[in-house]
Amino acid sequence: MNVGEKKISVLVLKGHINLLPFIVNCLSQVKSVDIYVISNNKNEGVGRSKKIKNISYYPNTIDDIEWVSNLNKELEKFEIDLILPIDEYGISTLIKYKDLLHQSDKLVLLPELDAFYLANNKGRLSKHLDLFNIPAPKSVLYNKNEICKEPPIEFPILMKPLEGLGGGKGINLFNDEASLKSFFLSNKVDYPYLIQNYIKGYDIDCSVLCKNGDILAFTIQKGTLAGDSEFVPNIGLDFLFEEDLYNVVEKLMNSLNWSGVAHIDMRYDESDKKFKVIEINPRYWETTEGSEIAGVNFPYLHCLTSLNLSFELPKYKHVKYLNLKGLSKTIRTNGLFLFRLNFIFNNTPVKYYLKDPLPLLFIIYYKIKNMFRG
Known part of the structure; x- marks a missing residue:
């Protein structure tokens, strides 16, 4: 991909959900990307990362206008090419108050506000799915x-x-x-x-990057290791391809004229053999690193398409993936898994911390510290 030679400076905005480490880890895989960050938490591990060129801290605020004003301050300090909000709050606020940005042309590709609200509301989404005859519960x-x-x-x-x-x-x-x-x-x-x-079957998801309803990049992943309860995100995945599922997602994204990223939670219904849309997360997701390991670096591709730089639909590897929680749970269940070094280094986020261990050590330190407090 020759476009990787172009130097890009990206300002990543941490909102109310802590997705920041996943995005930083993905962007840092491209040497031509300089990462700048706005955060509200001085105690998070990612702030110690040498992958970040600059991180600025602003206190929590419930005032959207003030939040945008803090962003404008950063744009005045640094030469930023792109502004990358990563969660619901940041994305919806910048769509809504785009005109207040001093450099709004640097905002990455995002959906229209009505499409965002529809995707983020299970009631409105349910009606939309029914209207467009898209399989759903x-x-x-x-x-x-x-x-x-x-x-x-x-x-x-x-x-x-x-x-x-x-x-x-x-x-x-x-x-x-x-x-x-x-x-x-x-x-x-x-x-x-x-x-x-309740659909009897199994969880399977699709992550996408779109422009005006067209899918520019995607991965499909099936849950293989559950989290602490039935309805929390899976901590282990298999990346695979299901044509019928892709066709459903393609129709959905087109019906929304979607731009930007989204993560579609789906479920395979054993009764009628159909893949059904459960909900849409109109933001980045906790397994964004898994997609990068499989071969699709969504944050970087999001930046490229926002700069009108084209790329071919990326092919991803059909691999297994465990996030750090999944790796920890697997090792606790089977201690010998610790010796599967090739898998651990290539199919988990461990690879991101080998050259930059301080953020992970900081997280471990605070977890141990809180355990003794408890």
Whole structure:
């Protein structure tokens, strides 16, 4: 890829979700990229990374205008080519207040605000999927404080908040009417939510980079190792290809005229043999490093297409991947896995810390320190 010879300075914005280490690790694989960062946390390990040319800290603020103002200060200090927001807050705020940016032409490719809000709201997304005949679970919407007494969907069912939380938080599974009634007797539901039929099958996801609805890069990954609970992200993945799934995602992204990155949570339904859209994360994702290891560096490609530099649809390797939590869990289960050095160095994030160990050592230090505090 000859475009890699072009020097690029990228300002990465840490918002409310800590995706920063994943993005920095991916961008740092390209020598021609200079990484600048705005963060609100001086105690995070990534701040010690030698991969970052400059990191500036600003205190947490609930004022969007002030947040954009802090960004403008950084743009005045440094010669930045691109501004890269990585989570829901940063992306939605910069779409909304783009006109307040002193150098708005340096903002990476992002979706339209209405498309972002639609993708980020499970209720609106459910209606959109139905309108465009895109495979999805059956869903029924409920208002704030409304009690679901007899759902018009057969058990088992899932209850999900329409917005916010993320990472599987706030999702409840009910196998029968008794468990549903018990939940509402002991919980106040002061947020809108949906009831959805539980799909018997397996999790499988698709990560994409798009421009005006066209997919420029993608990876498909199937969960192989669950996290601490059923609905949190998987910590082990198999990268593979499923044509039927890709066709569903292609139709979805086109229907949204999507630009920028997204991570689509899907599930294979054993009953009708279809891949169904569960939700869209309109941001970067925790396994972004896994995609880079498989051969698709989404943050870098996002930068290239934002600079109108073209590239061929990248092919990715069908490999296994464990994030650091997955590696730790696997070693605890099977101590001999520690001796699979080739896999550990090539199929986990360990490779990012071999030449830059301080961020990881800092994280380990704080975890041990908090353990003794507890």
